[in-house]
């Protein structure tokens with residue numbers, strides 16, 4: 001799988017401490033390069049869980065499907081807020097679709113199907 | 114670059130929990146709630162906020178007693194699904210705990226939608242909907258706040274043994290390279306199951322787009338095998354039926370959108386495999402098997418039929434996938450977009466994934482008693498690493514963790530501080546860091562590829578459509594034993610690479626035990642999961658039992674058969690004809706008349 005860091009946006013969480021993507025990756029794949037920007041050790045190792053994508057406070061990280069899975073040009077960004085996560089999926093022709101998922105606390109009412 | 118081998122750390126505690134995933138986090142909280150004075154340590158290879166299977170989130174809890182269901186009805190369902198081979202005692206005691214543990218995690222902040230009567234929304238008879246994107250941070254933060262000491266980024270490698278009792282564990286820092294020796298009165302193993310034993314269904318750059326977490330590499334199973342713990346039912350592999358490429362669950366679409374499984378002729382095909390059984394008798398494994406049979410009969414690939422589904426309804430499904438399998442959301446979103454643009458929703462192709470050793474879905478893992486004690490005194494097991502109870506999933510892992518911890522807390526109170534043999538610690542330290550002293554040796558990835566190739570081709574991987582026979586298993590045994598040379602030549606230049614070395618060392622140990630179990634069961638009980646091409650029939654007279662094993666100090670694996678102890682429960686096993694009828698369906702469908 002593949003995640004990409006926009007180096008113009010990443011500010012290593014504005015902290016000297018461990019940046020959040022480096023903290024949260026379940027495969028220990030994220031690290032900070034000499035230029036103070038986050039990077040992934042090896043995209044082949046990525047499970048595609050999007051933990052780093054969501055936790056990034058500047059939305060500098062996006063996910064892409066590898067070419068070997070054929071779907072190209074679709075990208076995903078997300079942002080974990082207090083009670084929900086917001087998502088945006090950019091489709092092949094550039095159109096952006098946005099979604100929200102409740103994340104903590106009392107959920108919104110959902111009628112049974 | 115960090116030195117691979119950088120000093121050592123010694124720690125003492127009452128309870129050591131290895132693996133801070135679903136089971137481990139709840140275990141830590143339970144221990145501190147039962148007795149705040151106990152010193153509890155969690156040893157976790159990643160960070161408890163996003164480690165293990167739950168890293169991406171989940172959208173359902175698949176072990177729950179919905180209204181009208183009881184522990185007994187749950188057991189009946191489990192017995193049917195495993196065609197009789199199941200631990201009734203474990204399943205019942207787990208089932209009794211399920212709803213209380215779900216309520217507990219809900220109180221910690223997990224959003225669970227409820228209906229007008231206050232019941233969680235039902236997805237299946239034992240499954241409820243949740244909004245679980247943040248489930249792992251919720252569990253991890255709670256574990257952190259419990260007062261337990263969390264050791265993140267420590268990869269456990271071995272159990273410390275003294276006079277036949279487990280007295281702690283060893284590990285190393287995947288960032289700092291330090292050797293850890295943790296002494297404990299009681300140890301819980303909760304490291305999950307094993308992915309990466311078989312060649313994954315996706316290639317190259319997408320190889321880790323697999324169903325199970327590729328970072329759960331069977332460490333706990335391997336540690337137990339090396340220490341001589343009894344293991345059960347490894348031959349019950351779990352193979353998910355998934356949306357192709359994304360390897361995301363089909364249930365989301367099948368259950369929520371009511372999409373049927375259809376073949377490439379557009380015919381719903383499941384029914385014809387079980388119509389004679391009065392309808393809904395399809396076992397989980399048979400949904401996969403039937404899909405495979407359709408393909409073999411020339412009617413593949415198979416799909417979930419989304420034609421006619423209102424693309425707007427898909428938004429709910431996409432949202433669900435975002436909370437669990439983000440890549441599936443990307444693919445679905447793309448498809449839905451084209452549907453909106455005027456085209457018809459493309460049917461979603463489905464296929465089997467790669468086999469895994471995972472006790473939470475299947476039966477494989479440590480052989481445990483009702484208190485979740487393993488056969489090694491001082492060691493308990495919970496979650497995907499524990500065997501005998503299928504259909505456990507996340508909520509069942511919580512239930513097992515709580516059952517284990519109650520017993521551990523009792524025992525720890527009465528026990529003296531643990532002592533580790535310095536000689537043993539030294540031997541383990543040398544074993545752990547051997548790859549650091551072998552510059553220019555074999556990289557872990559190459560050995561992993563070799564392992565996966567051997568298992569795929571000779572031991573029923575996706576490449577051979579899951580079936581296997583003695584001839585291939587013999588070659589699997591041979592080639593696995595030869596891997597010992599490669600393992601001895603592994604090379605690591607950083608603590609991170611050292612982790613990869615131990616992942617593959619552990620996987621090979623798991624694979625050897627797996628093949629021993631596959632070799633022993635000379636029947637076919639669970640299609641695809643356990644598909645003996647040389648013994649295609651189910652043989653209740655001979656194999657209605659557990660296949661267990663213990664690896665001796667000399668490295669030989671001794672297989673043990675254990676009887677099934679049925680609870681006092683009326684239960685109808687799937688008729689023997691179930692399997693026969695599947696073959697019957699194929700014959701009928703192939704018959705040109």
Ligand SMILES: Cc1cc2nc3c(=O)[nH]c(=O)nc-3n(C[C@H](O)[C@H](O)[C@H](O)COP(=O)(O)OP(=O)(O)OC[C@H]3O[C@@H](n4cnc5c(N)ncnc54)[C@H](O)[C@@H]3O)c2cc1C
Nearest residue numbers: 132134135136158164165166175269305332496497506507
């Ligand atoms: C893709 C996917 C979707 C799922 N969806 C659902 C669902 O919708 N509903 C449901 O109920 N269940 C679901 N499950 C099942 C559920 O996630 C598991 O059953 C559950 O997480 C098992 O808990 P566990 O604690 O045994 O394993 P995990 O939660 O995986 O925890 C294992 C922990 O051990 C750590 N570890 C591993 N090796 C070592 C080592 N050497 N040293 C230290 N730590 C180590 C790992 O990093 C991890 O934190 C899903 C599973 C997967 C893979």
